[in-house]
Amino acid sequence: LPYGVRKMVEIARALCLGPRLILLDEPSSGLNPEETEDLSFWIEDINEELGITVVMVEHDMNLVNQVSDRVLALTDGAVIAVGTPVEIQNHPDVLRAYLGD
Known part of the structure; x- marks a missing residue:
């Protein structure tokens, strides 16, 4: 298969x-x-x-984003944000962790 x-x-x-x-x-x-x-x-x-x-x-x-009601974002094993997909995409800690300052 x-x-x-x-x-x-x-x-x-x-x-x-x-x-x-x-x-x-x-x-x-x-x-x-x-x-x-x-x-x-x-x-x-x-x-x-x-x-x-x-x-x-x-x-x-x-x-x-397509299938989730709630998202928990992690970096280095630590929770940095919890929310809807839109909230996570715009969360300052998530942006900082994944895109830098």
Whole structure:
């Protein structure tokens, strides 16, 4: 199976257990833009249709902004901001940490 399909199968396998919470570690890593778009729909459906909470570690901010209600931004293991995607994008500590002064 192609890599992107294997990642979707991994998520589907986890869902077979009927979880209330699913943890995703860099789910878009290694995916092309089309596969990442498909993944975003999967994540939204998992949350909205199945009522499963999704906690995700992700560096693809487009994906984060598309599927997240709340975002927790870290730098060097420390929480620097918590909020909606828009709040995080405009948070001075986040801008400083990721873009510099």
